[in-house]
Amino acid sequence: MISHIDHIVLTVADIERSVAFYVRVLGMQAVSFGNGRRALQFGQQKINLQTLGMEPRNHAAVGAGDVCLITDWPTARVLARLAAEGVPVLEGPVTKSGAQGPIESVYFNDPDGHLIEVSRYPD
Known part of the structure; x- marks a missing residue:
């Protein structure tokens, strides 16, 4: 029934600060959509950004996200x-279990405190 993730949404305190962080540190592409909404595109996925209260249907909290991103x-x-970007590593490299098997992961926080995991599958 489900083939892949299209996008996720992170709730942030300052959208443009978050855009700058993800573009600078992780090389994502900043995009706009809808009525001026902002997102970060990478591969065939994106991270949509919202501030508290933009989406009344969810129970969002700033910094509550936990995202695993795969790198080559x-x-x-x-x-x-x-x-080089002055981003402190919280943990890693460590071996974890990804969707397709073992991955080597590094953990850090974005400016809002979201836990970001950048992982690599072995060759």
Whole structure:
């Protein structure tokens, strides 16, 4: 019935600050859609951004997200990028279980405190 994730939504305090972080640190592309909404495009997926109260149907909280992103970069390169951007690593590299098997993961927080996991499947 379900084939893949199209998008997720993160609730943030400042949309443009979040756009700048994800573009600068993770190389995502900033896009606009709908009535001026903002999102971050990567591959065939995107992260839509909202501020508290924009979507009354959910129980959003700033910084409550936990997202795992897959990279084709070696983990050492990911760590070097985070260090160069001044992003503290919370944990990793560590071996975790991904949707398709074992992954090597690095964890850090975005500016709002969302837990971001960047992971790589072994070659």
